[in-house]
Amino acid sequence: MRPISAFSCLLVVTSFTVPAQTQVPGTSASGVMLAGSDYKFSGPAQPVAPSQLMLISVYGIKTSVSKPEVAVPTVTGWPTSLQGISVDLVQGTPNVVTPLPLRAIWQGACERPEACSTITGITLQLPFTLQMDPTAYLRIKENGAPTGAVLIRPVSDRIHVITHVTTHR
Numbered sequence: 712m713r714p715i716s717a718f719s720c721l722l723v724v725t726s727f728t729v730p731a732q733t734q735v736p737g738t739s740a741s742g743v744m745l746a747g748s749d750y751k752f753s754g755p756a757q758p759v760a761p762s763q764l765m766l767i768s769v770y771g772i773k774t775s776v777s778k779p780e781v782a783v784p785t786v787t788g789w790p791t792s793l794q795g796i797s798v799d800l801v802q803g804t805p806n807v808v809t810p811l812p813l814r815a816i817w818q819g820a821c822e823r824p825e826a827c828s829t830i831t832g833i834t835l836q837l838p839f840t841l842q843m844d845p846t847a848y849l850r851i852k853e854n855g856a857p858t859g860a861v862l863i864r865p866v867s868d869r870i871h872v873i874t875h876v877t878t879h880r
Contacts, residue, residue: 743859779817
């Protein structure tokens with residue numbers, strides 16, 4: 712048997728938007744909209760677990776990301792901002808805001824702007840201190856200003872085992 716890693720990567724295979732009635736406090740209706748973040752559609756609130764690595768893909772980021780950036784940890788840990796974009800976990804009553812460590816950011820341009828818009832992918836890690844708070848959300852910021860949010864649904868675990876069979880000859 713091979714050891715199971717505590718981290719997993721998420722592949723975006725769905726495309727949907729967050730309905731207007733799920734607007735989170737501090738965001739505008741013209742802000743960021745979720746394009747995908749999981750293997751399947753599970754409603755407007757994305758299930759997340761403590762310490763989970765996740766990729767969110769969003770529309771509405773105005774900042775141009777000219778080339779993908781993969782973060783490099785320093786002695787103080789992973790960066791909480793890449794190319795001016797950051798994500799905070801907002802949870803609890805009163806609200807506790809935690810800047811999240813980012814692992815990568817990229818943008819995919821749309822060749823036909825009338826058919827689609829630029830999508831921004833942000834790979835982040837949730838903290839071990841994630842509470843089972845049904846009002847928790849991820850706040851996305853550009854250059855320190857809130858620009859949108861993603862609703863989340865904290866769960867106790869999200870185990871994903873990736874198996875890979877290699878034949879050696």
